[in-house]
Amino acid sequence: MAADQELLNQLADELEKARDEMREDQWKTWMRSLPQAEREAAAKKRLDVGTALLAAKNAQLQGIVAALQANETALRNGISALAAARGAAQDFQKHLKAVGDVLNVAAKVFKILT
């Protein structure tokens, strides 16, 4: 997987380099000096390089997205665990109130008895 990613990065770098060269005035001047058939082939090649570069960049981004998505189970489990911990704190609060209510009743009963 890492080797594939490395190859993809190299490919993207090479394509980017080629695209940038084809943007230079020097390359454009050279292209215009070619016979028409070769000139059209060179222009088509320039378009193809741009398209291939866009595809390579997409593949790079998709690799990152896939790695992030592989981590989503851990994130979902974490959200559940943290929510449960917070819920337990709220239960503790309710429990304290309930104990207070019971003691309040007990105090009244105790007062009557004494």
Add this chain to the structure above:
Amino acid sequence: MMLSSWKGKAHRPSAITSGCLARALGAAILLIALSACGDARMSEHAGRLATAGIAFTDALPALYDESFRLAVAADSADLIDSRKEAPPSARQAAIEARDDLLKVRLASLDDLKRHAILLRSYFLALSGLVGTDDAEGITTAAKSLLDRMAGLDKSLEKAKIGDAPLKNYVDPIVKFGMKTYRDAALRREFEERGSAISRELWLQRVAVEWLSAEMRKNAALISKLDELGPLRAAYAGADKPDATLPGTWREERLAALNRKPKIEQIASATKAAEALYQTWSQLIAGQSGETNISLLIQDVQELIAFAQALRAVK
């Protein structure tokens, strides 16, 4: 801690209640104080990191939208520049292929947005655990409990631990107790998922770094081919040396050179992602420091300012 000044009533049931409560509170103070020593400010730092994490994930969609806008604008500039000399069939194939590829790019960015919402939910849950509302609620409930117990036995109102009334200890005990509970829950979370969340934040940093690099390149390309290129060509007058410049040339040149928001500010996104990753890694290793948290918040604030500038441009 010494317990003293018990002046309970003569009847046994209430004396047992008072003594038990006082001993329990004394033991609680000691135990809680001891257990709290090892994790001073852990929950506070986790809370501030969670707040920064929420702000970070809130800023990401604007970054993703701008990256797509720049990708399309740069591709359009490249297509226009590549158009000359290319046969119509090649142009047709290129525009169709690139439209499809940009749709794929948009789908990946949508996946990133969905993932950012999930990460935001994690930070929100973390923030919920370490938030202060519950602690205050529990303190109120505990005070109410003590008041009701004092109704059961009036001597509780006069009871003291050391020289201070028993009531004075309720608030710190409950807060310490809550803090200990939260720290235990945080420690458990850090042990179970600390490294997975570290990986998540490292990947976020990779994603933001990749997008930032792309945005810089695309902005440079647009500036060269799409905006400044025609302006320079018009000035040089390669096609019509005697032609006058358009009336808007000065303004257009100024706008092209002073394009806002300045793409250099994209560095704030990478800095914030890096700071979030580093701060989390230090927090789960028990090495959280005030400086790290402060720097993280500063970096995230810069990112928010950049995201707001991006939204304002639309």
